Amino acid sequence: MVRLFFKIFRVAVVVAALVALFVQYKYKDEYLAYKQHAVPYLMYHSIGVVPGWDKDVCIPEQLFAQHLQYFSEHGYQVITAAEARRKLLAGEDVAKNVVLTFDDGYNNNYTVAYPLLQKYGYHATFFVIGNSVGGPDYMTYEQLQEMHAHGMEIGSHTMSHDPLNIIATGYLPWEIYQPINLLRQHLGFYIEGIAYPNGAYNQAVLAEIHKYPFIKYALTGKAGCNTAKIVRETPLELRRMGIYDNGNGITGLERRLEKAYLVGFLESKGVPTDWLYKLTVPKI
Ligand SMILES: [Zn+2]
Incomplete structure (x- = not known):
């Protein structure tokens, strides 16, 4: 069985x-022209390996530092999701722009990722869970205020982190509006972005979000890149690429970036890309 799996994988x-x-x-x-106007949004979680935590959500600190070094050496601009949206809608140059996002609001986003980002003058977006802010292992509102004051974007990752597609419609306002209202109380304004837990959403979720005009965009787990067309036409279904430590060091990041561009390009040509999303794409 295992051998068969590896055979299929190869x-x-x-x-x-x-x-x-x-x-x-x-x-x-x-393809090269597409890359000039497409922005990959990358999804991180914990920066630092925490014993007992799912390895999938942890990128070692050293590897994250290498990622930032890579962006710097290869001439990438690292920006927030809000800034990418603004640039795409304004028709500004987005070649080699990349968005870094961090889900769940882990404390090490503040103690490890934030100082490293600042070292390079990079800005990123942090999606926090309403019920978790201030809890053990999670960032506090004071830390979020400080990060925002230094150019970081704060977004919502819902109240409970339960996938929104299984939430009863009656609870959707609580899941969607309540964490944003809490952030408004602490930051002084309405945040504009949401990241769906597990990337999951449905028509009821989209209808609920439409009630809050200050919500400008939402991120799914669908692979690819975001372009002006996607941001304009489906702002609540933006693309995002998960970043995991697969043991390949910086090559792993290069492959994910290439995959985001490749899947986005094929999608822009009308090719169904769900099947490709499951495959490992080498750097080309
Ligand atoms: Zn999450």
Whole structure:
């Protein structure tokens, strides 16, 4: 069974590599042009490995520092989701712009990620859970205020972190509005972005969010990049790429970036991309 899995996995890697190479050569100019106006949004969680925590949500501090070094050396601008949205809508140059987002509001986002981001003059977006702010292992409102004062964006990751698609409609206002109202009390204004827990949402969720015009965008777990078209037409269904430590060091980040661009490009050409999302895309 395990051997069969690895066999299928190897085939999948080869298929993805072939797709990537095919796109690069057949559509090279178009692909490069697409990259000039598409912005990958990357999703981090814990920066630092915490014993007992799901390894999937932890990026070691050293590796995160390498990520920032990589962005710096390769000429990327690291910006918030709100800034990317503004630039895309204004038609500004977004070539080599990348958005860093952090979900759940872990304390190490403040103690580890925030100082490292500041070292490079980078800004990022932090989505916090209403019920967790100020709890053990989580950031406090005072820390969020400080980060915001230094250019970081704060967003909402709902009240309870339960996937919104399984929440009874009657509880949606509590899940969506309550954490934003709490942030307003502490920050002094309405935040403008939401990240769906597990990337999950449905029509009832979209209808609920439409009641609050100050909510400008929401992030799903759908792979790809965001473009002016996507931000304008489906602002509550923006794309985002999860970043995990798969043991490949900086190559892992390069692959995820390439995958975000590649999936976004294929999607822009009308190709169904759900199948590709499951495959590992090499750097090309
Ligand atoms: Zn989360």
